[in-house]
Amino acid sequence: xxxxxxxxxxxxxxxxxxxxxxxxxxxxxxxxxxxxxxxxxxxxxxxxxxxxxxxxxxxxxxxxxxxxxxxxxxxxxxxxxxxxxxxxxxxxxxxxxxxxxxxxxxxxxxxxxxxxxxxxxxxxxxxxxxxxxxxxxxxxxxxxxxxxxxxxxxxxxxxxxxxxxxxxxxxxxxxxxxxxxxxxxxxxxxxxxxxxxxxxxxxxxxxxxxxxxxxxxxxxxxxxxxxxxxxxxxxxxxxxxxxxxxxxxxxxxxxxxxxxxxxxxxxxxxxxxxxxxxxxxxxxxxxxxxxxxxxxxxxxxxxxxxxxxxxxxxxxxxxxxxxxxxxxxxxxxxxxxxxxxxxxxxxxxxxxxxxxxxxxxxxxxxxxxxxxxxxxxxxxxxxxxxxxxxxxxxxxxxxxxxxxxxxxxxxxxxxxxxxxxxxxxxxxxxxxxxxxxxxxxxxxxxxxxxxxxxxxxxxxxxxxxxxxxxxxxxxxxxxxxxxxxxxxxxxxxxxxxxxxxxxxxxxxxxxxxxxxxxxxxxxxxxxxxxxxxxxxxxxxxxxxxxxxxxxxxxxxxxxxxxxxxxxxxxxxxxxxxxxxxxxxxxxxxxxxxxxxxxxxxxxxxxxxxxxxxxxxxxxxxxxxxxxxxxxxxxxxxx
Numbered sequence: 001x002x003x004x005x006x007x008x009x010x011x012x013x014x015x016x017x018x019x020x021x022x023x024x025x026x027x028x029x030x031x032x033x034x035x036x037x038x039x040x041x042x043x044x045x046x047x048x049x050x051x052x053x054x055x056x057x058x059x060x061x062x063x064x065x066x067x068x069x070x071x072x073x074x075x076x077x078x079x080x081x082x083x084x085x086x087x088x089x090x091x092x093x094x095x096x097x098x099x100x101x102x103x104x105x106x107x108x109x110x111x112x113x114x115x116x117x118x119x120x121x122x123x124x125x126x127x128x129x130x131x132x133x134x135x136x137x138x139x140x141x142x143x144x145x146x147x148x149x150x151x152x153x154x155x156x157x158x159x160x161x162x163x164x165x166x167x168x169x170x171x172x173x174x175x176x177x178x179x180x181x182x183x184x185x186x187x188x189x190x191x192x193x194x195x196x197x198x199x200x201x202x203x204x205x206x207x208x209x210x211x212x213x214x215x216x217x218x219x220x221x222x223x224x225x226x227x228x229x230x231x232x233x234x235x236x237x238x239x240x241x242x243x244x245x246x247x248x249x250x251x252x253x254x255x256x257x258x259x260x261x262x263x264x265x266x267x268x269x270x271x272x273x274x275x276x277x278x279x280x281x282x283x284x285x286x287x288x289x290x291x292x293x294x295x296x297x298x299x300x301x302x303x304x305x306x307x308x309x310x311x312x313x314x315x316x317x318x319x320x321x322x323x324x325x326x327x328x329x330x331x332x333x334x335x336x337x338x339x340x341x342x343x344x345x346x347x348x349x350x351x352x353x354x355x356x357x358x359x360x361x362x363x364x365x366x367x368x369x370x371x372x373x374x375x376x377x378x379x380x381x382x383x384x385x386x387x388x389x390x391x392x393x394x395x396x397x398x399x400x401x402x403x404x405x406x407x408x409x410x411x412x413x414x415x416x417x418x419x420x421x422x423x424x425x426x427x428x429x430x431x432x433x434x435x436x437x438x439x440x441x442x443x444x445x446x447x448x449x450x451x452x453x454x455x456x457x458x459x460x461x462x463x464x465x466x467x468x469x470x471x472x473x474x475x476x477x478x479x480x481x482x483x484x485x486x487x488x489x490x491x492x493x494x495x496x497x498x499x500x501x502x503x504x505x506x507x508x509x510x511x512x513x514x515x516x517x518x519x520x521x522x523x524x525x526x527x528x529x530x531x532x533x534x535x536x537x538x539x540x541x542x543x544x545x546x547x548x549x550x551x552x553x554x555x556x557x558x559x560x561x562x563x564x565x566x567x568x569x570x571x572x573x574x575x576x577x578x579x580x581x582x583x584x585x586x587x588x589x590x591x592x593x594x595x596x597x598x599x600x601x602x603x604x605x606x607x608x609x610x611x612x613x614x615x616x617x618x619x620x621x622x623x624x625x626x627x628x629x630x631x632x633x634x635x636x637x638x
Contacts (some may be wrong), residue, residue: 013115028054073355117148117276141178216243226240226293229285240283263289264286266286299383343439437486452551457584493506
């Protein structure tokens, strides 16, 4: 069954700032309540000797009426003449912040309440920050209980100024600031005569002015695999379509691993005729033409516009658990139906979510109620999206012990378009995860692995520098290895020629090999002309997706200098027409536009070139290995 498109609104605010009252008022004023509901609650109030409050209209849970607080996030359908809504009531108690995040994580828009009498509170700031962190752009700030401040414009203006300045630091600009009195119905569905100084939209009109997210059926396909069933000798893949449309005959890619197959059938229990198409919002069961290995946690897409597949990603993370989230400590990460061991490997920034003050000192853990910019590394590849593309597959939670300790959103991941058109077509191929982690290897070796990609014309000095660098690293006790282009052509790539396609494949293989060796902890120094920027970028993406440090080093020497050196007489042969398609002569070389390091070997000495390269590598590998022979006699080992 397809769920109708609705705008999801989260209503947040400090405790007792009037969230439930606002929701109840909206229900009442728009006649959205079941017939007799108001009367029954009035009668209950009279029986209990209590005054009727609009907040009671929301209190469907008995615990709420007993405790007079909201204890969990509830979702309530709501409708205006324009469209349907789902209102998410998020509790405001500090200890219930997790529930607020749970609700806000699925919201398209937000109303943030501030009590006009109490003003901006700590939780008001925290809620504002978390809304921005979760990527909610459509925000109304409702200054409530204006009746308690005699509807004074200056009170509203003061709060608006203070909170606007706070949100501006976050790069957030609310669509509206609206003075309201939810209890008395001022500026909820019609303008208040008591606040004639305000002529902006009322709450209802402001909500209706928000943009509806694009229908998920029009977005690229995302099918989350929930389970595999064997029935009547068939393997049935069951899951939920989060976005897009799936049809019989579609070719699907299952991420991670990128295994491909086609949809053979869409199963429907008891149906006389099986459907040929399913859309976002439906839970489906499908069979495939090829029996590839598919399991719970995988994410299916069409061949184009697939998700990101990577072991490492940047994220904004909030932490709510009493125990701090420590750097390099394994935890369980859950993303959609995926579950994997992961750890925070870098804490770039930590911010107090109430004051927005950045913690100055270096941090090795994230405390309760702190927000951080981090890099997360998983033990095996994950499939995900950036928050600005597909929020559902960009949000994750981290488990601390048996409880969810916090969560976050993913951003700035690279979508590798080249991967979209590829895929693992062989059956029964799975990713094997060893017990020795990359951190274990780094601890043993004293440094982390990395790929140092030397690119430049033939004769520019790549091989000479690579040999000198390997020698220097070895004397420092650092484990390294050279991947030379000619060496690879003797074995791994001996079946390849020098066409554009073969050159691209040569670089891809070299890049994949370098990545795996770096994962094993080695500092891999490549020496390949690798003339095309696209191929080098592809290797960078392969390494980044695996969380491997990659640095492109442009070994730059003018063509005339390279020709003068011509150590293997290749330029002479190319000029004589004995070699066709030689880079720099009759085949182009695309110099890096933004290399991580450029070494002008035509202008500086070999020792100076090596010093520059060595400094880069030592910094990237985070080695604290001491200088040995190099310090005593620099350059003697070149």
